[in-house]
Each structure stands twice: as C-alpha cells, then as structure tokens.
Amino acid sequence: MYSSRTRRLLTTASVISVLALGAAACGSDDGNGDQAGDGKIRVVASTNVWGSVVEAVGGDRIDVQSLIDDPGGDPHSYEASARDAADVQSADVVVYNGGGYDQFFADLAEQASGVRQVVAFDVSGKDAGEQGHAEEEHAEHEHAHGDVNEHVWYDLATVAKVADEVADRLGEADPEGRQRFTANAADFTGRIDELTGKVERIGEEHPGSEVVATEPVAHYLLETAGVADVTPPDFAEAIEQETDVPVAARDAVQRLIRNGEVAAVVNNAQTVTPVTENVVGTARGANVPVVDVTETLPEGTTDYIAWMTGQVDALSGALGK
Structure with a gap:
C-alpha cells in the first residue's frame, strides 16, 4: 500500500469553521494556555520534529503537543480538526515550519490572535522574497523546490536559530524560566555545532561524492556535507x-545507478510510489x-540530535x- 500524498489544504472558510468549533470545544479554558493547571507553558508544534526542538529548550517547564507525530x-495532506484548532488557540507558543510546508498549521495560527509564534522558514532567512511565491504554489497543490526548499529542519544552522527563537518566546511566556x-x-x-562539524567532514572524507534522491527532502544536509545531488x-x-x-x-536515474555513477540513493521513506520503489529496487x-x-521523527524517537545523527x-x- 502506497502512502497518500494528496495535498488537501484547508480553505480560509473551513479554517474559520474549524476554529469556531474549536472555541466551543474548549469553552472551559481560561485563555492562559494552562489547561492542565500544572503551571507549565503550553506549546503546540506542527510536527514532532519541531516539537522535539522545543522540548530540548523548554525541558520540564513546558508541555509540548505535536499535531503530526505519526511516522x-x-x-501536506493533513486536515486540521476542531480539537487542533482549539489547541492552537489555547497555546502560549506555537512552532511550525512555514514556507508552505505545513500550511494547515499556518492557517490555524493566523486565526489564533495573540499567540506567540516561531516560524522556522522565516527564521531561516532563506530566499525570504520567494516565500509568498512558495505558499502560492502550495495552494495550487505544488511543492516549491526551484528557488526555495522549505525542508529547513535539515538545515542545522536554521535549527540552531529556531532553538534560540524558541527560548526567547518561552521566556516571554515564563519570565521565571528565561535563564533556564x-x-x-x-x-x-x-550539540548542533558538533553535528555540523561531523556533516562537513563527510565532504572532506569523500570529496566529489554524488547521489540521486527520490525527493529533495535532505537538500540542506547534502549541501552542508558537500555532496552533489545529481537527480x-x-x-x-x-x-x-x-x-x-x-x-x-x-x-536517466536508472543509468546513473546501474552504471555506478552515484555513490548512494537518498530515499524519502515517507514518500512511497511505484517510481520511487523502482529506484530503490534498482539501487539494491x-x-x-x-x-x-x-520528514518526521520515527516512532519511539524523541530527540532531534539523536535522530539527525543517525x-x-x-x-x-x-x-x-
């Protein structure tokens, strides 16, 4: 069975409808985001990748919920629920990728006025002038990867910047915890700096390496490693x-693999189609x-550094x- 990649984005009208239902669902919330009454800062992230970064920064002073934590x-195809909308509205801080990648979350966050936000793509500063274009293409069921690659969680420098930004937003919500x-x-x-050095050594130890990729998800990682993607x-x-x-x-891809012109195939294990299966089969x-x-942390994995190191x-x- 192949994983669905149908990209059904919520329309503005449906988002507003979801938010209205979400507000009713959390009618007893006092608006401070501390629904559990445990004094912890409530953070909602779009995926468990960004959720894991938030957890590393917030520690035991926060409660993190990742809307997408299924491997x-x-x-692209996630459809937000009324519960998701309510959770975003009642959060103290929300963290998402942006750049059109998790547009469903951007729609929810736009309707949650006053909630502190960290948008990784914005923090990255990568082709900021093209961001609107990237989101526009997503609205037409396209994935923009010409001038913009939105998979910025594979860019270690961006992840470090996001961690600092998260610390700032958490400090605003919880001044007593700011120093921590x-x-x-x-x-x-x-630890990100150490991992970056490890990635850079790949290019030093294997200069001129070339790969093909079933999808350019790890684009920034390959770039840092000095490995050419010749797909x-x-x-x-x-x-x-x-x-x-x-x-x-x-x-052309088959020839590159069969003729031994590439050192490896980088496969997005979450995008499985007959074509990508054929590429993987040819490589083996x-x-x-x-x-x-x-694109998300595997089941049982909660640490970003450990995941990326693997x-x-x-x-x-x-x-x-």
Whole structure:
C-alpha cells in the first residue's frame, strides 16, 4: 500500500469553521494556555520534529503537543480538526515550519490572535522574497523546490536559530524560566555545532561524492556535507508535483545507478510510489547503498540530535562503501 500524498489544504472558510468549533470545544479554558493547571507553558508544534526542538529548550517547564507525530503522517495532506484548532488557540507558543510546508498549521495560527509564534522558514532567512511565491504554489497543490526548499529542519544552522527563537518566546511566556531556557538553547546549539562539524567532514572524507534522491527532502544536509545531488530536474519536479515522471528522466536515474555513477540513493521513506520503489529496487540490485531519510521523527524517537545523527551516520557510511 502506497502512502497518500494528496495535498488537501484547508480553505480560509473551513479554517474559520474549524476554529469556531474549536472555541466551543474548549469553552472551559481560561485563555492562559494552562489547561492542565500544572503551571507549565503550553506549546503546540506542527510536527514532532519541531516539537522535539522545543522540548530540548523548554525541558520540564513546558508541555509540548505535536499535531503530526505519526511516522506515516504527511503535513501536506493533513486536515486540521476542531480539537487542533482549539489547541492552537489555547497555546502560549506555537512552532511550525512555514514556507508552505505545513500550511494547515499556518492557517490555524493566523486565526489564533495573540499567540506567540516561531516560524522556522522565516527564521531561516532563506530566499525570504520567494516565500509568498512558495505558499502560492502550495495552494495550487505544488511543492516549491526551484528557488526555495522549505525542508529547513535539515538545515542545522536554521535549527540552531529556531532553538534560540524558541527560548526567547518561552521566556516571554515564563519570565521565571528565561535563564533556564537560554541555557538549554545554548546547550542544544552547541550539540548542533558538533553535528555540523561531523556533516562537513563527510565532504572532506569523500570529496566529489554524488547521489540521486527520490525527493529533495535532505537538500540542506547534502549541501552542508558537500555532496552533489545529481537527480535529473524533471524527475525531482514530477515526484514533487505528483505527476508522471517522464520516461527520459526515469531512464536517466536508472543509468546513473546501474552504471555506478552515484555513490548512494537518498530515499524519502515517507514518500512511497511505484517510481520511487523502482529506484530503490534498482539501487539494491546494483549494490548501491540506500540512505533512508524521513520528514518526521520515527516512532519511539524523541530527540532531534539523536535522530539527525543517525541519518548523518547512515549517509557517511554509505559514501564510505
């Protein structure tokens, strides 16, 4: 069974309707975000990737809820519920990717006036002038990856910036915890710096390495590692837009793999189609390593650094074969 990639974005009218239902669902909330009455800051994140970053910064002074924490979940096709809307409205802080990636959450956050927000894509500063264009393309059921790649959780420098931004927003919501949040963020970004050095060493140890990718999810990670993604543009664009991959592009990918012209195939394990399965099968048949990457944390994993380190190690190991 193939995972669905149908990208059904909520319309403005449906978002407002959901929010109205959400307000009714949380009618007993006093508006301070502390529904449990335990004094903790309530944070809602769009995915468990950003939720894990928030947890590393907030520690035991916060309560984090990630709307998408299913390894098979797809932010592009996720449909928000009334409960989701209520949770966002009652949060002290919300954190999401932005750049059109998790548009359902952006719609909810737009209707939650006064809630502190951290938008990773905005924090990244990557092609900020193109952001509106990226979101417009998403509204037309497209995934913008020409000038803009919104998968910024694979850009370690951005993740460090997000951690600092989260510390600031949490400090505003909980002044007594500000010093702890700042210290936690510093510790987290220090670990990010160490991981960045490890990624950069991949390029130093395996100069000139080339790969093909079933989808450019790990674009920024490969860029930091100095690894070239030589996937034919027509192939990547078709996979992104869920259109038929041109025969010439499919053949070109097959040749690159069979002829041993690439060191590995980087596979988005959460985007499974007959075409990507065929690419992975060809790679295994040709003894070309396959490196699986994901868009959310796998089940049982809650630590961003541990998750990303595992993928970095897998990439390094594949290029070393």
